[in-house]
Amino acid sequence: MGAITDVPGVLVGQAQDMDALTGVTVVFLPEGGVGGVDLRGASPGTRETDLLDPANQVQKVNAITLCGGSAFGLAAATGVVKYLREQSLGFETPFGKVPIVPAAVIFDLGIGRSDRFPDELMGYQAASQASAKVLEGTVGAGTGGTVGKILGSRQAMKSGVGTASATLNLSLPGRAPLRYTVGALVVNNAFGDIYHEGRIVAGARLESGGFVNTSRLLREGMAQPPSAGTNTVLAVIATDAPLTKNAAKQLAVMAHDGYARAINPVHTMFDGDAIFAVSTGGLPPTSQMDLLLITALGSLAAEIVAEAIQRSVTMSSSSGGLPGLATG
Helix, strand or coil: CCCHHHCCCEEEEEEEEEEEEEEEEEEEEEEEEEEEECCCCCCEEEEEEHCCCCCCCCCCEEEEECCCCCHHHHHHHHHHHHHHHHCCCEEEECCCCCCCCCCEECCCCCCCCCCCCCCHHHHHHHHHHHHHHCEEHHHCCCCCCCCEECCHHHCCCCCCEEEEEEEEECCCCCCEEEEEEEEEEEEEEEECCECCCCCCECCEECCEEECCCCCHHHHHHHCCCCCCEEEEEEEEEEEECCCHHHHHHHHHHHHHHHHHHHEEECCCCECCCCEEEEEEEHHHHHCCCCCHHHHHHHHHHHHHHHHHHHHHHHCCCCECEEECCCCC
């Protein structure tokens, strides 16, 4: 399907408020997944990312929640935890299972309504609707996504959710050929412009028509600096290749190259960019993965992240007074 759910053991659920233009996207892992995260932006908003540190005890996560609503939207993760608890999923303790649900948010308060944001109920709804079908564009956590905000929100463009997948075929000396799936889901709320094949396809717009070129304007100087902490690109990379937490972390690190291929400027002081990586293939039989395999997975992940970013704008429809590229 060209979606993150092409990876076995991955489902996606989404819920949104089309009046407030905000929402929730849940990457649901019914059997759990070995997780890692890499944060690059200077203005992140997250929950339970410390659990993904390779030095820490918990090995698997049960879901990853991506939310609109800035810090307020983190409440949606509680609803996901509630749903997973009802399904008897989570980290085993002597007193019952505790669902492990890392989360991250985008700042979408400048579009739609700023007095309504994802809550526990919306998180529960998104988790309970998880399936193999992944809607793209103005949906879920991408409902209030925008890009190209150097001249302010009025001259930005609409973005949203994008997804992509690919298959890795790898032959290693002395081993049978390996075949794994890598999938990406992106929630795009970037400060910068979105590029495809070297040209801007979505971004800050001139009142006279055409694009500003954010990087060029930054070099030339601005009279009014933009607001910090109001932009973020979030992504989840999933694969059925068996990974340790260290390897999942490295996969997230390499996948950030996909941001740089599709967004310029990226990882700015105004962004809270984060990438989660999860493996549904379990832990590898040894404590160290083949370095070539991790490198190949990371290279492929960067490609599909860039593709998912581009789809997040081409699949988004006009809303909140901002133009989108989707037609029909």
